[in-house]
Amino acid sequence: MTKYILNRLFHSALVMFTISFIVFFIMFKAGDPVELMLPPDATQQEVIEMRATLGLDKSFLVQYQKFLVNVSKGNLGNSFIYGQPALDIVFERMPATMELAIISMLLSIIIGIPLGIISSIKPNSILSRIIMFFSLTGISVPVFWTGMILVLIFSVILGVLPSSGRGEVYLFTSAFTVDGIKHLIMPVLTLSIFQLALILRLTRTGMMEVLMQDYIKLAAAKGVPRKVIVYYHALKNTLIPLITVIGIQFGQLVAFTIVTETIFAWPGTGKLIIDSIQNLDRPIVVAYLLVISFIFVAINFIVDVLYTFVDPRVRV
Amino acid sequence: MALLEVNNLNTHFFTRNGVIKAVDGISFSLEEGEILGIVGESGAGKSITGFSMLGLIDKPGKIVEGEIIFNGEDLVKKSEEELQKIRGNEIAMIFQDPQTSLNPVINIGHQLMETILYHNPSVSKKDAYNACIDILKLVGLPAADKRMKSYPHQLSGGMKQRVVIAMALLNNPKLLIADEPTTALDVTIQAQILYLMKKLSSNFNSSLILITHDIAVVSQLCDKIAVMYAGRIVEYGKKEDIIFNPQHPYTKGLIECLPKLDDDKERLYQIPGIMPSLLSLPKGCYFKDRCEYADGECDVYPPEQEINGRRIFCHKVK
Numbered sequence: 001m002t003k004y005i006l007n008r009l010f011h012s013a014l015v016m017f018t019i020s021f022i023v024f025f026i027m028f029k030a031g032d033p034v035e036l037m038l039p040p041d042a043t044q045q046e047v048i049e050m051r052a053t054l055g056l057d058k059s060f061l062v063q064y065q066k067f068l069v070n071v072s073k074g075n076l077g078n079s080f081i082y083g084q085p086a087l088d089i090v091f092e093r094m095p096a097t098m099e100l101a102i103i104s105m106l107l108s109i110i111i112g113i114p115l116g117i118i119s120s121i122k123p124n125s126i127l128s129r130i131i132m133f134f135s136l137t138g139i140s141v142p143v144f145w146t147g148m149i150l151v152l153i154f155s156v157i158l159g160v161l162p163s164s165g166r167g168e169v170y171l172f173t174s175a176f177t178v179d180g181i182k183h184l185i186m187p188v189l190t191l192s193i194f195q196l197a198l199i200l201r202l203t204r205t206g207m208m209e210v211l212m213q214d215y216i217k218l219a220a221a222k223g224v225p226r227k228v229i230v231y232y233h234a235l236k237n238t239l240i241p242l243i244t245v246i247g248i249q250f251g252q253l254v255a256f257t258i259v260t261e262t263i264f265a266w267p268g269t270g271k272l273i274i275d276s277i278q279n280l281d282r283p284i285v286v287a288y289l290l291v292i293s294f295i296f297v298a299i300n301f302i303v304d305v306l307y308t309f310v311d312p313r314v315r316v
Numbered sequence: 317m318a319l320l321e322v323n324n325l326n327t328h329f330f331t332r333n334g335v336i337k338a339v340d341g342i343s344f345s346l347e348e349g350e351i352l353g354i355v356g357e358s359g360a361g362k363s364i365t366g367f368s369m370l371g372l373i374d375k376p377g378k379i380v381e382g383e384i385i386f387n388g389e390d391l392v393k394k395s396e397e398e399l400q401k402i403r404g405n406e407i408a409m410i411f412q413d414p415q416t417s418l419n420p421v422i423n424i425g426h427q428l429m430e431t432i433l434y435h436n437p438s439v440s441k442k443d444a445y446n447a448c449i450d451i452l453k454l455v456g457l458p459a460a461d462k463r464m465k466s467y468p469h470q471l472s473g474g475m476k477q478r479v480v481i482a483m484a485l486l487n488n489p490k491l492l493i494a495d496e497p498t499t500a501l502d503v504t505i506q507a508q509i510l511y512l513m514k515k516l517s518s519n520f521n522s523s524l525i526l527i528t529h530d531i532a533v534v535s536q537l538c539d540k541i542a543v544m545y546a547g548r549i550v551e552y553g554k555k556e557d558i559i560f561n562p563q564h565p566y567t568k569g570l571i572e573c574l575p576k577l578d579d580d581k582e583r584l585y586q587i588p589g590i591m592p593s594l595l596s597l598p599k600g601c602y603f604k605d606r607c608e609y610a611d612g613e614c615d616v617y618p619p620e621q622e623i624n625g626r627r628i629f630c631h632k633v634k
Contacts, residue, residue: 214416233419
């Protein structure tokens with residue numbers, strides 16, 4: 001087990017190293033941030049001085065090497081724009097993004113799995129057909145459209161929900177205050193509709209496949225009640241592929257809240273990264289992507305550990 | 317009175333392409349402690365007959381007609397809840413493929429114990445556990461204690477089938493239905509498992525329905541044999557009569573197919589052709605296209621004849 005974890009850690013480090021190189025290179029090629037930072041009437045002298053202060057006058061390899069040396073000391077550099085450590089800025093924005101992602105994922109799981117099970121037991125009933133119709137809609141409609149339609153209905157026409165911002169924050173989250181919850185509803189809905197539909201459909205497909213297996217029929221032949229067969233014997237088997245997908249989807253939720261955050265002006269990392277790319281603020285972009293890839297790597301690890309609880313065949 | 321009496325059982329599947337009469341009006345009976353073999357090719361309706369006994373016919377299938385009188389009560393008329401009390405308790409089933417009959421993510425102990433606990437909620441977990449250990453020892457599974465904690469993938473095919481048999485015997489059922497219990501096993505294990513089942517069914521005084529395509533297996537174990545073809549029984553009688561003096565051309569063919577040691581034929585006998593699709597059955601006798609004795613008379617389905625306690629459906633047997 002220790003060997004397995006060490007192996008995983010080594011691979012993770014390799015992944016993150018590669019990502020840092022690629023991102024660093026792309027941002028290097030993307031353009032010169034100094035011209036964006038200084039007022040249009042700045043002199044040539046000022047531009048050269050600014051470049052030298054930020055170390056941007058050096059060659060790519062020298063810059064990258066310096067970056068690596070700093071990383072080994074736990075320093076991902078200071079933002080060109082804000083002048084503060086890039087990592088601090090990313091972390092400061094992280095709770096808002098994580099809050100959106102976690103609440104959306106939980107909502108999708110809590111609603112998606114039961115609905116998926118219901119629609120798998122009697123796939124031809126009217127209820128199943130209604131569920132499947134809405135899940136098909138949910139999976140097909142693009143996120144930006146859902147977001148804007150929600151704003152149109154609830155903010156513009158009905159005027160019951162705020163269209164932007166995070167509201168009152170308590171203990172890193174807005175889920176504990178009434179004002180915060182009001183602000184959360186629409187972004188969370190926007191994010192969860194697709195995830196919910198995806199989880200629902202996967203649960204349904206998985207359950208329908210498992211329910212046809214011999215061991216389900218044998219359980220019935222043993223006289224095990226139908227409810228136990230569905231919610232224990234079958235669901236436990238269906239969870240195996242589901243956990244993988246939920247893990248991957250959660251990583252995507254964290255990384256791609258960008259659209260939602262932009263629509264609702266949500267002060268999370270998604271909005272930060274869009275702004276930073278436009279400003280060519282390389283340290284923040286690199287720091288953000290490293291944090292995101294770390295989250296991906298960590299989720300994959302957690303999924304693998306969860307696997308061993310559900311599936312005895314992969315126990316190490 | 318017989319333990320089980322099946323009268324004119326019809327189990328049909330209503331598919332898009334038409335009605336499939338998987339079981340088409342079969343009748344047989346079984347005394348306490350008796351062993352009945354149901355023989356036939358794949359798709360003859362043997363397994364569906366077995367599942368009909370338990371009321372485990374999935375949609376679009378349905379028992380449309382007939383009675384299954386078990387212990388004096390008609391199972392066809394019973395509700396799902398009443399059937400659930402009978403399944404695994406009074407009637408138990410052993411499946412064909414041990415590789416797929418056990419749930420891969422639940423340990424053996426749980427899968428065994430739930431069979432007891434759902435039928436007898438008053439039994440303590442400890443007693444149920446001990447009962448499982450006893451039965452695992454009885455079916456010859458070494459290190460039963462350790463096996464209770466094992467998962468199916470940690471067991472070999474033969475061991476899994478022993479677990480499945482143990483599971484079926486836990487509640488001391490009056491009737492055991494074994495659907496091709498040895499087909500998926502190595503030849504070396506087959507004989508062991510068959511012997512075990514025979515021994516256990518006589519120990520527990522259970523009746524046994526043995527479903528198989530292997531007439532050699534039936535000839536070793538059974539008291540009675542029913543030969544099925546395309547959803548119907550074509551010949552039904554005592555084992556000695558059927559094996560040593562087969563009358564129906566299909567039964568004759570099946571027995572002819574077996575290799576014999578004292579025979580130096582180069583090729584084994586084959587019944588020509590294949591069983592017709594249940595969706596396009598020939599008019600008259602279903603076997604006539606493969607039968608060397610068939611003539612114009614066979615364009616009408618043969619009536620039931622009873623000759624010396626044997627039931628047979630063939631115009632050519634008089």
